[in-house]
Amino acid sequence: MATVKFDEATRLYPGNDKPSVDRLNIDIEDGEFLVLVGPSGCGKSTSLRMLAGLEEVNAGKIWIGDRDVTNLSPKDRDVAMVFQNYALYPHMTVADNMGFALKIAGVDKGEIRKRVEEAAKILDLEQYLERKPKALSGGQRQRVAMGRAIVRSPQVFLMDEPLSNLDAKLRVQTRTQIASLQRRLGVTTVYVTHDQVEAMTMGDRVAVLKDGLLMQCDTPRHMYDHPNNVFVAGFIGSPAMNLLDVDVTDGGVQVGGSKIPVERARLDSSSGKQVTLGVRPEDLELTSEGQGIPVTVDVVEELGADAYIYGSTNAKQHADFDESGAEVPERPFIARVDGRRPPAKGETVYLAPKSGHVHLFDAGSGQRLGD
C-alpha cells in the first residue's frame, strides 16, 4: 500500500500545442479511493495511464510512496490495472486461476497458496478453491477474476471505466461491491469514470477534470456543497444545479423579481456587474406571484414524496456544456417541489432560493465567490 502523488504532471502529445493533462497536482492518501471524473477529452484516462506508465510524463513527476516512478516501466511500478484482461481457464482450478500470475512471477508455492487463500476469504470463495470455473455462478467467476488482481497485492489498483460493459442495473450493483471490496482491502485505488453519479457514490474523494486541468479535488459532500467553480457546479449533482447570469445590485443580486441579499465581501471579489448564481433544484421554494424567478412548467416528474418540475424561464441562463464539451444553449430550469401538491404542466410558478443555499461565481473566471 502506498500514497500516490501527481506533482505538476503534464502530458503533451506530439503535434499538439495544448497539453492533454496540464500540471496536475493530486496527493492521494494511503488506502484512499480516488475517482477521476470529467467529460470525454478531459484527461482523466490519460492521467490514469501516466500513473500506470502507459503514457509519458513530459513534465513534472509521479510518485508512488517515496518512489519516483515517472520513468519506470509499467511492470516495475507495482500497480495493477483491474478488469483489463481477464479470462478464466476452464481446465484450471479456481485456486490456480487466481494464483497463476504469481507462479509466472516466480513466487514460491507456499506463498502463492497463502495469498490465494487470503484473497478467497475476502471474496467469499474459500469453499470453491479446488473447483473448476465451470462449476461456479457468473458472479463467482467475476470474483475469481478480481482475485487475480488481488493476489498480486499491488500498491495501487487502477480501474479505467471497469463497468462500461455492464447494463445499468448491474452497474449500480457492481459499483457498490467494488467500493466495499476496496474498503475491506484498504489498497489505494484510482478509478476513472465519465459518470459523476458513479464518482460521487464510490470515491473517498473525487477529482473533476476539464480540458486537462484539475477543476477541484474534494470529498463528494464538500464538492457538492462548495463547488469551486461554475463547471464543477454544473457537472456534479443530478439533476444538475440551475445556473443563471444575474445582475449585481446594491447589497445583493437581482434574481427575476426579487433581490437576494448577499454579503458585500462575497461580491467584492467579483470582476464585473454580473455574477453567475447557482441554486440546486432542492434549494428552491415556491414564492408569491411576481417574486423570485418565473418558471413555466413543461414537465412534472412525480416521485412520490417529491416531484421535480422542468420548466423554462426568461431569466438569463448561464451557457452550459455537455459531455463532449459542446455548448448546450437551452437547459430546463429544474426545481424540487412537494410531491403531494405539484404544479400543473403549463402553469407558471415563482421560485426563490432558500436563504443560505446560493452559490455565486465570477461571471468572467467562473471561480466561486466567497466561501
Added chain:
Amino acid sequence: MALNITASRPDPALLDLPWELPLETWPEEHLAALPRGISRHVVRFVKLSGRVLAVKEIKADIAAREYQMLRVLNRIEVPCVEPFGVVSGRVDVNGNPLDACLITRHLQFSLPYRALFSQSLRVGTSTRLIDALAVLLVRLHLTGFWWGDVSLSNTLFRRDAGAFAAYLVDAETGELHQALTDGQREHDLDIARVNIAGELMDLEAGGFLEAGTDAIDTSNRIVTRYTELWNELTGLERFEKGDRWRVDERIRRLNELGFDVDELAISTDFDGTHIAIQPKVVDAGHHSRRLLRLTGLDVEENQARRLLNDLDSYRAGTDRQNDDEEIVAHDWLARIYEPITRTVPRDLAGKLAPAELFHEVLEHRWYMSERAGHDIPIEDAIRDYVATVLPSKPDEATVVGVDTVEMPVVAMFDDH
C-alpha cells in the same frame, strides 16, 4: 425499437436470422457448428448465403466501436478478421431489449489455437504459434495499435509453409494512436506473456500440451521474439563511413524477415566519420507482395517465400535466366502451380489452402527424392501425396470450434 443493421455490403439474408432470441439460444439450424473458445461474451458461428460468420453479442456502443476499429485495421492492411456488420436495436418477443451483435466473416483455413492443440501435434507447435503472434504484435505496434488484450484466444492462425501466420480476432480493447509509447508496448507485451502462460497452463491442466513444453518458458518467448524483431525493424545502427555495405546488409536482413523498407533515415555525425541508419517506415509482406505482383497469387509470407524459391528453381531448370521475370512467372503458374493444386480431388479440397498444399507437396517430393536417391518429378509427388498423406489430414477450411467453455460477464456478486 427498430432493428438497425450497419454493414458495408449488407446481405438481405441477415434479416432471416432470429435476432429476437438471445444468441445463446439460437436454434442449431442456423449454426455452422457449436461455439467456442474462452470468451467473455456469447459467440456463435452461423451459416449465411454460403458463408460462415461469427456473431458476438455485446453492448451496442462497444460493438459499433469494434466494428469501426476492425474496418480501420483492414484498411491499413493489418492481418485481422474482416468486419461484416453490427445489428443493434434488438428486442425479444416480449419487447425487452437485447444486446447488439457484432458480425465478422470467418477467416477461411484459420485455426483457433485450441484446435491445433487438440490435433496430434508436431513438436514445437506452441513456439511456432508464439513466433507468429510476436510478428503480429510487432506489426500492430508499428501502426500505432495498442491491443490491450493480447492472447492466443484472441488470435487466429493460418498455416504458413510449416509455420503460422497470426490474425487479430478481437479488437474490443484496442486503441489506435499516432505512435505507441514504450510503456504501452511493454504493457501489451506483459499482458501477452501472462495470458499466454495462463493459456498454456490451462492446456497442460487439460492434458493437451505437448510433453516437455514448459508453459512459463514458452510464454517468455513472446518477449524475446518480439524484442528481437522490434529492434531489428526500428533500431539505430552506427558504423564507420567505410562500411557502407551495412546499409544494403540491413535492408537484406529486413527483407529476409519479410519486411520492406519504405523509408530509411541515414545521418552522419559532425565530422563525417560515422554513419547512422534507422528504418523509419517498414512494411510487412516483402515476399507475398512480390509473388502477388508476379503471379496474382495472394498467400501468406512464408508460403510466398517457398513459392518464389520454386519459381527460381523453375527458371534455372528451364534455363530462362535471361527471360523477363513476369513471363517466366506466368509460365510457372500455368505449367506447375495450377496443375498441381488442381490435382486435388474436390472432396479433399477443404483439407488445406492451395498454397499450403503446394508447400506440403514440395516437402513430400524432397523426402521421396531422398529415399529414391534421385529427383522425383513434382507430378509423381502430388499423386503420391494425394494418395497417402492428404486423406488423413483434418478438414481445415472452416474450423470454428473445439470443446471449451464460454464465461460471459455478469454481475460480480449476483449470488448474494
